[in-house]
Amino acid sequence: MSENERVTVGAVLTALLFLVPAFVLHSSPRFAGSLSGFVLGAAAAALMLSLLVYPVAKYSMSFRSLIARLASMRALLAFHVYAGVFGAFLAILHTGHNYQSPLGIALVVSMLLVVVTGLVGRYYLPQTSIELREQQSRLATLRTAYDRTAVALSDKQSSDAEGPPFRDSVPQGVPILRLVEGIADLEYAIGSREMVKRMFMPWIVAHVTTAILMYLLLALHVAGEIYYGLRWIS
Template sequence: MQERSEIIVGALVVLLVLFPLGFLVHVAPRFPGSLAGSLIGICAAILMLVPLIYVAGKRIPVVHRYFAPRVESRTLLSVHIYAGVLAPILGLIHAAHKFDSPMGISLTGIMLVLAISGYVGRYMLIQIGRGLRGRTQELAQLRTSLADAGVAHLMPETPDVPHNIVQRLFLTSAYPGTRGTSDREATIASALADVEYAVRSERVANALFGRWRKIHVILVVILYFLLILHIWSGLYYGLRWL
């Protein structure tokens, strides 16, 4: 079910990215102010408000207590994602490829950036989180293995260990505390270094995506500000279909 949802959302994002290119072959300057265009624009504006439900349910204690026993957080997140993708698509249909005003261009650009960055950030964060948890477990296992190998290396030699230098050169792998153990330690240490580097890299990426969340919030504020201005200007200058 989750994979199907990811495919659907991915397809909608691809449609969202390709849709603005339609202005090369089609422009309908009067459609945004028509009855159909206005209704689509109203639906887009309402859908842009829907993602706030998830944010409120996650950040505001009163709203969280209301939704927690009634709706799963995963369901709210799915609604947040679908609304965040469908709203810009309806917004682009409402615009009808009419990109001749600074506000329209800004609003369209912010919608596209928000939807694409939200999609990429959401699914990349999941992959980074899963990878970081897996790497951390692998790191703990390697450290345990290295510690065990070190203990085996420090064990006293048995009386049967040959003391002849020729025998030591050719038969060391058969005895504890000799070259075989050292090779195993070197292999584990090398793997440990690789995993530690991967964990550090993933933590850095996770920190960068933490900053991305702040940028995402700032873009959302700008979007709602432009949306309010757009609605106000439409009401102030009058609706064509009235």
């Protein structure tokens, strides 16, 4: 995820954090069925349906070759992220902050879970992997410096003058205890980050499962609106 993409998505998600509990301050039971509410709901549903373009293009070779003439997979993934976040934003506005229908509540919850699990896979896990590689590289450097320092000390060299063999790996004047502390801190940080990464690895299962649930609930919601009629027409 690029810096601009991360800033935009972060701003919309921050707005969502305020919109979801906004029913405490404002609630309009009839807004969702009004013309304005219908427009917002239809736009949100269209964006949610457009999310299917990326997975279909990714797993269908025939559709991928067709869509490749219009956009790259990278562009489709960026659109997938934006459409999901902005679709959730419009859907929350569509509710009018009125969460009394069990179907509506379930749809909002599943939609937010789709957004969160999608962002975990798009940003958090790749960023975690990059940070892990950086920490492992630093750990390898510190271990090399420790080994060279230990050899130097075993040869009864002065701890204040660590010598050319390890001068490039560790700053002069750094005692061996600081190397040990640095290695221990990095090992703990790497272990914690790897544990968190393993916890979030099944994100794709959660993302697909909640997406399927969301589309089923969305179909029921749209069918209910059509069956009971749109209030803004009458």
